[in-house]
Amino acid sequence: MAETNINPVIIWLRRDLRLADNPALHVAAQSGKPLILIYIDEANKGRELGGAAEVWLHHSLSALTASIEEKGGQLILRRGKAADILDDIIDETGADEVHWNRRYEGWARDIDEAIKTDLKSRGLKVESHKANLLTEPWEVETKTGGFYKVFTPFWRAAKASFTVATDLPAPETLDCAEAKLASDDLADWTLLPRSPDWGSKMMQAHTPGEAAAMSRLKSFLDGPVEDYAVQRDRPDDETGTSKLSPHLAFGEISPRQIWNAAKDNDYTSDKFLTEIGWREFSYTLLFYNPDLASQNYKPAFDNFPWDSDAKKVEAWRRGQTGYPFVDAGMRELWQTGWQHNRVRMVCASFLIKHLLTDWRVGEAWYWDTLLEADPASNAASWQWVAGSGADASPYFRIFNPFTQGEKFDPNGDYVRKYVPELAKLPKKYIHQPWTAPGLTLLEAGIKLGETYPHPVVDHKTARERALAGYKASRE
DNA sequence: TGAAATGTTGGGGCG
DNA sequence: ACGCCCCAACATTTC
Numbered sequence: 268m269a270e271t272n273i274n275p276v277i278i279w280l281r282r283d284l285r286l287a288d289n290p291a292l293h294v295a296a297q298s299g300k301p302l303i304l305i306y307i308d309e310a311n312k313g314r315e316l317g318g319a320a321e322v323w324l325h326h327s328l329s330a331l332t333a334s335i336e337e338k339g340g341q342l343i344l345r346r347g348k349a350a351d352i353l354d355d356i357i358d359e360t361g362a363d364e365v366h367w368n369r370r371y372e373g374w375a376r377d378i379d380e381a382i383k384t385d386l387k388s389r390g391l392k393v394e395s396h397k398a399n400l401l402t403e404p405w406e407v408e409t410k411t412g413g414f415y416k417v418f419t420p421f422w423r424a425a426k427a428s429f430t431v432a433t434d435l436p437a438p439e440t441l442d443c444a445e446a447k448l449a450s451d452d453l454a455d456w457t458l459l460p461r462s463p464d465w466g467s468k469m470m471q472a473h474t475p476g477e478a479a480a481m482s483r484l485k486s487f488l489d490g491p492v493e494d495y496a497v498q499r500d501r502p503d504d505e506t507g508t509s510k511l512s513p514h515l516a517f518g519e520i521s522p523r524q525i526w527n528a529a530k531d532n533d534y535t536s537d538k539f540l541t542e543i544g545w546r547e548f549s550y551t552l553l554f555y556n557p558d559l560a561s562q563n564y565k566p567a568f569d570n571f572p573w574d575s576d577a578k579k580v581e582a583w584r585r586g587q588t589g590y591p592f593v594d595a596g597m598r599e600l601w602q603t604g605w606q607h608n609r610v611r612m613v614c615a616s617f618l619i620k621h622l623l624t625d626w627r628v629g630e631a632w633y634w635d636t637l638l639e640a641d642p643a644s645n646a647a648s649w650q651w652v653a654g655s656g657a658d659a660s661p662y663f664r665i666f667n668p669f670t671q672g673e674k675f676d677p678n679g680d681y682v683r684k685y686v687p688e689l690a691k692l693p694k695k696y697i698h699q700p701w702t703a704p705g706l707t708l709l710e711a712g713i714k715l716g717e718t719y720p721h722p723v724v725d726h727k728t729a730r731e732r733a734l735a736g737y738k739a740s741r742e
Numbered sequence: 743t744g745a746a747a748t749g750t751t752g753g754g755g756c757g
Numbered sequence: 758a759c760g761c762c763c764c765a766a767c768a769t770t771t772c
Contacts, residue, residue, distance in 0.1 A: 667746090671744090
């Protein structure tokens, strides 16, 4: 840098931890200037990452560092207020240009906008890029100029409005500033839990990083997507869904890469791409409703008579509700940092409706335990189940926790995997152990109330209570 | 991207 | 042969 006398360009990486199809990086690399790639652990985040997501972040940064170094570059890690850190880097290097990819949380937009205004006023070139959505929230509008509040018309309009360009290639080489810049040691950020080390167990089922994301997409499109419309509802089928959510949430893969890879697939990929649509819709909702994770989208829910029991909520968190399908789901979440979509709906419905718990309690738990911790999808989906959201499921749609199990885990394999104390129970009783004859329970080594809990609430009673609460809130 | 209650229909057993 | 009842099976309504 000093020799060529060219001012370097900064690429500020956030939740876009990839080299391919990364517009900010691509444009910066094309400038021919030396590159400064930086990730900042921001001191003034609007919301701290959940524990599981920190584990993912650690491994994702580690993978990204390796692939950047392979191309001759350096990923700089620093901690502090983003504005201060960028100032430091500019002082240290004389960088006169900054690129980043957009993010959509209210607090993040405030930070980005303030930095952009400040740097521009000081004569730097600053550009933000579209990278993490197919459609910017402001690109899809209703005829009356607002944002869509119903998914189906939103997605129809979105698909009609965009032309998806081909993916951007990863830069061949990364010509970073010559002198190595000071960087934190990733280990010092202590993103990984130590005692106990529950993070390693989560990583047995997941591999963070751009390469793993792409290979997961490829193997999913190479077969399972063909049966996606049906198999996506089967938690007992390991390959029924793509499991791309954490990769997407950290930007290891872009929705455009997914779109381009899936749309020309020989199979019908519409159902699969519709899920990308829900993600887009959720980000639009978050953009126009920055408090989506903390405020009812429908204010009518503000006076809902929640009546939750702390002990029962804790039983839900730990997978001890006495409803095997719910418990399997909550244990899958706790152990692996991921949960099957069908199960997410059932577990969320159970917390909100059977336990009459404010959806925000569940939102917070999933934020903390899901590897992905996606600010838009998590908030929008919890509100969807609660009935308080845009285009939400009607409140009175209350899942039956055992018939859902019987429908979507008919042999009980999913339950047996995560609730091993029920493993010997015949499938006839696996979703309703309380209906099993005494001898059958005995033979399966189960003593209800001891080796596995009685249901924490009676389904019929809980359902009626939930409906009564809903009725009361409307009066 | 429900479930339960209620309503309707039609076949079969039976007096 | 007929009416009556029962009750799946399916459809509709309600929450």
